[in-house]
Amino acid sequence: MVQAQAWILTQHFEGFPTGSNFELKTEQLPEPQDGEVLLEALFLSVDPYMRPFSRVRMSEGDVMIGAQVAKVIQSKNSAFPVGSHVVGRCGWRTHTVCDGTDLTPVMSDWPKDVPMSLALGAIGMPGLTALYGIEEVLALQPGETLLVNAAAGAVGSVVGQIAKIKGCKVVGSAGSDAKVAFVKELGFDEAFNYKTVGSLEEALKNGSREGYDCYFENVGGPFSTIALQQMKDFGRIAVCGGISLYNDTTPQSGPYPHLTMIFKQLKMEGFLQTRWEHKHPESLRRLMAWMKEGKLQCREHVTEGFDNMPAAFMGMLQGENIGKAIVKV
Numbered sequence: 001m002v003q004a005q006a007w008i009l010t011q012h013f014e015g016f017p018t019g020s021n022f023e024l025k026t027e028q029l030p031e032p033q034d035g036e037v038l039l040e041a042l043f044l045s046v047d048p049y050m051r052p053f054s055r056v057r058m059s060e061g062d063v064m065i066g067a068q069v070a071k072v073i074q075s076k077n078s079a080f081p082v083g084s085h086v087v088g089r090c091g092w093r094t095h096t097v098c099d100g101t102d103l104t105p106v107m108s109d110w111p112k113d114v115p116m117s118l119a120l121g122a123i124g125m126p127g128l129t130a131l132y133g134i135e136e137v138l139a140l141q142p143g144e145t146l147l148v149n150a151a152a153g154a155v156g157s158v159v160g161q162i163a164k165i166k167g168c169k170v171v172g173s174a175g176s177d178a179k180v181a182f183v184k185e186l187g188f189d190e191a192f193n194y195k196t197v198g199s200l201e202e203a204l205k206n207g208s209r210e211g212y213d214c215y216f217e218n219v220g221g222p223f224s225t226i227a228l229q230q231m232k233d234f235g236r237i238a239v240c241g242g243i244s245l246y247n248d249t250t251p252q253s254g255p256y257p258h259l260t261m262i263f264k265q266l267k268m269e270g271f272l273q274t275r276w277e278h279k280h281p282e283s284l285r286r287l288m289a290w291m292k293e294g295k296l297q298c299r300e301h302v303t304e305g306f307d308n309m310p311a312a313f314m315g316m317l318q319g320e321n322i323g324k325a326i327v328k329v
Contacts, residue, residue, distance in 0.1 A: 001028050001029060001030065001031065002028070002029045002038060002095050002097075003026060003027075003028060003029075003095075004026070004027050004028075004029050004093055004094050004095035004096070005024060005025070005026055005027075005093070005094045005095075005306060006024075006025055006026075006027060006063045006091070006092060006093045006094070007022050007023070007024055007025075007063065007064045007092035007309050007310065008022065008023045008024075008025050008061060008062065008063060008064070009021060009022065009054060009058055009059075009060055009061070009062055009063075009064055010022060010023045010060060010061070011060050012054065012055055012058075012060060013051065013054065013055070013247070015247055016247045016314070016317070017051070017247075017310070017313065017314050017317065018314075019310055021310075022064070022309075022310040024307070029095055029096075029097050030097060031074075032074050032075065032076050032077075032097055033076065034076050035076060035077050035099050035100065036076055036077060036097055036098060036099050036100070037072050037074065037075045037076070037077050037080045037097070037098060037099075037100060037103075038072070038073050038074035038075070038095065038096070038097050039070035039071065039072060039073070039086065039088065039090065039095060039096045039097075039098065039103075040070055040071050040073045040094070040095055041068045041069070041070045041090070041093060041094050041095070041096075041306070041329050042068070042069050042070060042071055042085075042116065042117075042328070042329055043068060043069040043116070043117040043120060043326050043327065043328055043329065044066060044067075044068045044092060044120075044306070044309065044326070044327040044329065045066055045067045045068065045120040045121075045124075045125075045324075045325070045326060045327075046066065046309070046312050046313045046316045046325045046326075046327060047066070047067075047125075047126075047154070047316070047325070048241055048243045048246060048316070048317065049241070050064070050065055050066055050313065051246040051247065051317060052246050053065060063091040063092060063093060064091055064092040064309070064313075065089070065091050065092075066089070066090075066091055066092055067087060067088065067089050067090075067120055067124075067125065068087070068088060068090050068091075068093075068120070069085060069086070069087055069106065069116055069117060069119050069120055070085070070086055070087075070088055070090065070096070071083070071084075071085055072084045072085070072086065077099070077100050079100055079105075080100055080103065080105070084105060084106075085105070085106040085110075085116060085119075086103040086104060086105055086106060087103070087104045087106060087119050087120065087124065088102060088103045088104070089102050092309050094306055094329060104280075106119050107281075107284065107285070107288070111288075111292065114288070114291070114292075115300070117300060117302070117324075117326050117328070118291075118298055118300070118324075120324065120326060121154055121298060121300060121323070121324030121326065122154075122157075122158050122287060122291065122296060122298040122324065123284055123287050123288050123291065123298075124284075125273060126154035126155045126158060126324060127158050127284075127287045128273040128276075128280060128283055128284070128287075129155050129240060129272075129273040130155050130156075130158035130159040130162055130216075131158075131162060131283055131286070131287065132271065132273050132275070132276050132279075132283075133155075133159065133216055133238040133240055133271060134146075134159060134162050134163060134166070134216070134238075136271070136275075136276060137236070137238040137269050137271050138214045138216070138236045138238050139236070140163060140166055140168060140213075140214055141166075141168075141213075142166055142167035142168065143167060143168065143169075144168050144169070144213035144214060145168065145169040145170075145171065145208045145210070145211070145212050145213050145214070146159075146160075146163045146168050146169070146170050146171070146212065146213065146214045146215070146216060147171050147172075147173075147204070147207070147208070147212045147214070147215045147216070147227060147230070148160055148163075148170065148171075148172050148173070148215075148216040148218070149172070149173040149174075149194070149216075149217065149218050149219040149223055149227070150173075150174070150175075150218035150219055150241075150243060151172030151173055151174045151179070151183045151188065151191060152172075152174040152175075152176075152179035152180075152182050152183050152322050152323070153218065153321070153323070153324075154321075154323060154324035154325070155218060155240060155241070156172065156174075156183075156216070156218055157182075157183065157186060157297075157299070157323055158287075158296065158298075159216045160172055160183060160186055160187070160188050161186055161187065161290075161295070161296050161297065162290075162296075164186075164187045164188075165290065165295050165296075169189045169208065170187075170188045170189055170190075171188070171189060171190040171191070171204075171207035171208055171212070172188045172190070172191040172192075173191070173192060173193075173194045173203075173219075173223070174191060174192075174193060174194070175193065175194060175195050175319045176193060176195070176319070177193055177196075178322065179193070179322055180192060180193050182299070182322050182323075185297075186297055190206070190207040190208070192206075192207065194223065200222075200223065200226050201226055201229070201230075204226065204227060204230045205230065208230070210232070211230050211231060211232040211235075212227075212230055212231050212232060212235060213231075213232055213235055213236070214235065214236050214237070214238070215227055215228075215231060215235065215236075215237045215238070216237075216238050216240065217237055217238065217239045217240060217241070217242075218240050218241045218242075218243060219241070219242060219243055219244045220241070220242025220243070220244050220245045221242070221244035221245055222244075223244065224242075225257055228257045228260050228261070228264075228266065229257065229260055231260075231264055231266055232264070233264050233265060234264070234265050234266070234267075235264060235266050235267070236266070236267045236268075236269075237266060237267065237268040237269070238269060238271060239268060239269065239270040239271070240270075240271070243317070246317070247317065298323065298324070299322055299323030299324070300323050300324050300325075300326050301316075301320070301321035301322055301323055301324065301325045301326065302326050302327075302328055303315075303325070303326070303327045303328070304327075304328050305327070305328075305329070306327065306329045308327065309327055312325060312327050
């Protein structure tokens with residue numbers, strides 16, 4: 001039998017998470033049965049979606065949700081041989097026994113010089129989210145102007161780079177001067193710190209005087225209301241997230257730009273990358289090829305130690321990370 005550790009949600013979050021919302025437990029796992037595998041976590045992901053999803057998909061006492069890159073250390077399932085690596089939605093666990101459902105093999109020819117943790121980042125779910133948002137939802141065209149907020153995050157940083165690959169102008173918003181410097185290093189045409197500008201409206205106008213063809217939305221709240229005013233007629237908006245809203249104890253209220261949507265004839269669409277799951281293998285190879293060609297840079301914010309999962313999660317929600325937030329077991 002294998003001894004595993006797991007982080008449990010002890011009580012649902014009220015406002016911003018605290019250490020008291022989590023408890024580290026030890027459990028004994030059974031030996032794998034026919035068709036099952038035993039996984040050992042190598043890297044775990046912390047993502048903004050965990051905050052709202054914990055409310056709708058979890059009960060108190062459940063293991064925290066989340067993805068991980070894991071190594072198969074015992075196997076009675078021929079699809080997952082010992083020594084192979086997988087991405088799985090196993091939650092915050094050091095070890096997992098499962099039947100292979102919801103496990104995705106890491107590409108067999110994963111380059112040895114590329115950190116496998118990127119299978120949780122730019123060559124994983126965040127990268128796919130960026131790619132499908134640009135290609136499937138926005139249908140971004142060469143020469144168009146794109147606005148992306150949370151531009152230094154796991155998704156936003158990839159969004160901007162793919163847009164540049166496609167020959168577009170990219171304006172990014174981020175929450176610190178260091179993050180602004182980072183996205184400019186990535187090739188963004190314009191970037192600003194939304195926390196320090198005197199006027200968000202003026203900052204958006206300065207970024208693109210002619211307005212924006214497309215907007216990749218990661219934040220929500222007042223930023224979105226102001227940004228929509230800067231859209232061109234027939235503009236398109238891909239709604240990926242709303243991190244500014246996740247820790248509110250009561251829903252934000254305020255004017256919603258209905259007339260702007262109508263008179264500018266804007267198109268707004270929310271999406272999840274799972275809609276295009278059938279395209280994942282090809283899309284991941286495209287992302288990997290761009291990275292190997294030097295067109296896609298990938299930065300990670302790595303926290304060492306499984307014991308630090310809650311701290312890494314809360315730090316990510318506070319915007320401490322530049323690039324993808326990862327925990328290395």
